[in-house]
Amino acid sequence: MAYDKELATAVKAASLAASLCRKVQKGLLQSDVRSKNGRHRSPVTVADYGSQALVSFVLQQEFPGEFSLVAEEDSNDLRKDGAGEMVERITELVNESLTRDGSYNVTLSPDDVLRIIDSGKSEGGSQGRHWVLDPVDGTKGFVRGDQYAVALALLDRGKVVLGVLACPNLPLTSTGVDDPCRRSNEAGCLFFAEVGGGTYMQPLDGSSTVKVQVSGVENPEEASFFESYEAAHSMHDLSREMEPIYLRFPRNGYREKIWDHAAGSIVVTEAGGVVTDAAGNPLDFSRGKYLDLDTGIIVSNHKLMPLVLNAVRASLDEKSKLHP
Ligand SMILES: Nc1ncnc2c1ncn2[C@@H]1O[C@H](COP(=O)(O)OS(=O)(=O)O)[C@@H](OP(=O)(O)O)[C@H]1O
Ligand SMILES: [Mg+2]
Ligand SMILES: [Mg+2]
Ligand SMILES: [Mg+2]
Numbered sequence: 001m002a003y004d005k006e007l008a009t010a011v012k013a014a015s016l017a018a019s020l021c022r023k024v025q026k027g028l029l030q031s032d033v034r035s036k037n038g039r040h041r042s043p044v045t046v047a048d049y050g051s052q053a054l055v056s057f058v059l060q061q062e063f064p065g066e067f068s069l070v071a072e073e074d075s076n077d078l079r080k081d082g083a084g085e086m087v088e089r090i091t092e093l094v095n096e097s098l099t100r101d102g103s104y105n106v107t108l109s110p111d112d113v114l115r116i117i118d119s120g121k122s123e124g125g126s127q128g129r130h131w132v133l134d135p136v137d138g139t140k141g142f143v144r145g146d147q148y149a150v151a152l153a154l155l156d157r158g159k160v161v162l163g164v165l166a167c168p169n170l171p172l173t174s175t176g177v178d179d180p181c182r183r184s185n186e187a188g189c190l191f192f193a194e195v196g197g198g199t200y201m202q203p204l205d206g207s208s209t210v211k212v213q214v215s216g217v218e219n220p221e222e223a224s225f226f227e228s229y230e231a232a233h234s235m236h237d238l239s240r241e242m243e244p245i246y247l248r249f250p251r252n253g254y255r256e257k258i259w260d261h262a263a264g265s266i267v268v269t270e271a272g273g274v275v276t277d278a279a280g281n282p283l284d285f286s287r288g289k290y291l292d293l294d295t296g297i298i299v300s301n302h303k304l305m306p307l308v309l310n311a312v313r314a315s316l317d318e319k320s321k322l323h324p
Contacts (some may be wrong), residue, residue, distance in 0.1 A: 001194050001196070001197050002161075002194075002195075003156075003161050003194050003195070004160050004194075005062075006063075006154055006161075006227075007160060007162045007164075007192060009058065009059065009062045009063070010059075010131075010152050010153075010154065010162060010163075010164045010192070011060040011164055011190065011192055012058060013054065013055040013059055013152060014055065014150045014152050014164045014165075014166040014190065015166060015190060015204060016054050016055075016058065016097050016101055016165065017051035017054045017055050017097075017135060018051075018053075018098045018166035018167075018188065018204055019100075019148045019168075019204075020047065020050045020051055020054055020093055020094070020098065020143065021047040021050075021051055021136060021148070021150065021168060021243065022168045022188070022285075023048040023093070023140060024046055024050065024093065025047065025168075025169075026143075028045070028119075028143065030116065031085070031086070032045045032046045032047070032086075032089070033143055033181065034077060034086070035047045035269065036077065037077075038119045040090075042139060042140070043139050043143055044073060044077070044088050044139060044141060045136070045139060045143065046086060046089050046093060047093075047135075047136050047142060048072070048073050048135045048136040048139055049073055049075075049090045049113075049117055049135070050077065050085075050090045050093040050094050050097075050135075051135035051150055052071050052072070052117050052120055052133060052135035052138055053090065053094045053100070053108075053113050053116045053117050054071045054094055054097055055071075055133055055135065055150070055152060056069055056071065056116050056117065056119050056120055056133070057098070057104075057108070057116050058104075059131055060116075060119065060261060061103075061104055061281070063266045066129065066269070067119070067131075068122040068124075068128065068129065068130045069119055069120040069121075069122055069130070069131045069132075069133060070120065070122045070123065070124040070129050070130055070131070070132045070133070070259065070289050071120025071121075071131075071132075071133040071134075071135065071256060071259060072120075072133070072134050072135060072257070072259050073117060073120065073123060073135060074117065074118055075114040075115075075117045075118050078090075078114060078117070079114065083167050084110075085112045087113065087114065088110060089206070090110075090113055091109070091110045091112075091113045094108055094113055095107055095108055095302075096138045097262060113265075120133060123288050123289055124258060124285070124286075124288050124289055125158070125287070125288055126157060126158035126286035126287070127157065127158075128156075129154060129155065129156050130152045130154070130155045131152065131153070131154055131155075132152070132154070132155060132160075132258050132259050132262040132263070132285075133152050133153075133259055134149075134150070134151040134152075134260055134263075135150060136148050136149075136150065136261035137149045137150070137151045137259075137260060138229075140229070140230060141229060146169065146229075147167065147169050147170065148168075148169070149165045149167045149263075150164075150165070150166040150168075150169075151163075151164075151165050151259065151260070151262070151263040151264065152164045152263055153259075153262035153263040153266060155258075155262065155285055155286070156300070157286075158284075158286025158287075159195070159284060159285065159286070160195070160262050160265060160266045160285055161194065161195045161263070161266075162192070162193065162194045162195065162266065163191075163192065163193050163262060163265070163266035163267050164190065164191070164263060165186055165190070165191045165192075165263050165264060165267055166188070166189075166190045166204060167189050167190070167191070168188035168204060169170060169188060170188055172187060172191075172203055173185075174191060175189055175212065177202060184288070187203040187204050187205040187206070188203070188204040188205075188301065189201055189202070189204060190203075190204050191205060191212070191267045192267070192271070193266045193267045193270035193271070195266065195270070196270075197270065198211055198270050199211070199212050199213075199251075199267050199268075199270040199271035200212065212271050213271050213272050214245075214271045214272045214273035214301045215299070215301060216301060216303065217304070218303045218304065220304060220307055220308075221242060221269070223244055223245060223304060223305035224245065225244060225245065225246075225247075226245060226246040226247075227246065227247050227248065228248060232250070232254075233248060233250055233252055233254075234247060234248050234249050234250065234296075235249045235251060236297060243321050244298070244300050244304050244307070244308040244311070245273070245299050245300045245301065245308075246297075246298070246299035246300075247296065247297070247298055247299075247308075247312070248296055248297040248298075249278070249295060249296030249297075250296065255290045255291075255292075256290065256291040256293065256297070257289055257290060257291070258285050258288075258289055258290070258291055259289075259315065261283060261285075261297065262285055264290065264299075265283055265299075268299055270284070272301065272302070273299060273300065273301050273302075274299070274300055274301065274302055274305045275297065275298070275299050276293035276298050276305070276309070277293035277294040277295065277296065277297060277298070278293075278294050278296045278298065278309075278312055278313070279294035279295070280295070280305075280309050280314065281294065283297070290298070294304075295316065296312075298312060
């Protein structure tokens with residue numbers, strides 16, 4: 001396939017980052033967590049920075065020259081007074097991971113790490129190729145000791161052409177896929193997809209790969225329903241009225257970023273699912289780091305999508321009548 005080397009590299013980079021995150025989550029210290037500035041204050045940890053540095057480093061080693069990365073984190077807070085210890089800790093984690101992997105014979109300095117983190121400052125767009133990274137998606141879940149993902153995708157001329165989601169805490173059994181090797185449930189899962197090639201899942205501790213498909217249920221009452229854990233990320237009162245797959249309707253004018261959705265959207269669509277905004281339009285990843293979309297994001301299978309869209313429209317109409 002056209003992006004095979006890119007996909008293999010993305011799987012490697014995300015797997016390395018996932019094991020760094022797993023290690024941090026096991027011994028998470030209060031000093032590993034910071035609160036980011038900005039209107040939507042959110043936490044950031046040594047794992048977010050370490051994961052971003054690792055993925056960015058691996059991609060630059062494998063694709064020197066033609067490198068553009070749109071990623072969530074930057075080094076601004078790490079360059080402030082008092083952040084030295086945190087930078088040391090991130091550097092140590094990244095070097096440990098690189099040593100364990102053994103492919104690159106380097107030891108990075110704290111300055112190298114800051115510079116590598118900042119190589120994720122591209123704005124993306126509709127021309128050329130851009131990697132898109134959320135080094136820890138679900139940092140709040142990560143800090144709770146719960147679910148999170150390393151999410152990495154590649155855009156080519158504005159379209160998502162591959163995606164990898166490494167989910168270190170997602171039990172294999174929860175994916176409904178039989179594991180011929182009966183691996184431990186603690187391994188975690190990695191999903192990957194390339195445009196036109198389908199979606200595959202492998203345990204994070206091995207290479208036995210299985211093709212995965214979204215559930216084909218046609219009866220909405222039988223469908224599993226997902227939404228964000230955080231109430232601020234989705235109007236739970238709106239979505240609870242429906243029984244489809246995933247709804248995300250952020251409150252108060254929050255602008256969605258491409259790194260939160262690029263990898264997930266291709267993993268879903270290549271597995272036979274559909275991802276749209278509330279108007280039923282596909283997500284447009286070609287407009288820079290934000291997704292400009294109508295109201296919210298809907299993920300479903302093809303059979304249920306028309307039902308879901310209608311239900312969403314009816315609920316939104318109802319809401320706007322109540323609070324015009
Ligand atoms: N107000 C608001 N509205 C919508 N979305 C927001 C908001 N604030 C933050 N974010 C982004 O949500 C990302 C995590 O969201 P999830 O919904 O996937 O996680 S969770 O289930 O709620 O834990 C989270 O991603 P990470 O920062 O990578 O964790 C944020 O990018
Ligand atoms: Mg964040
Ligand atoms: Mg995120
Ligand atoms: Mg993140």
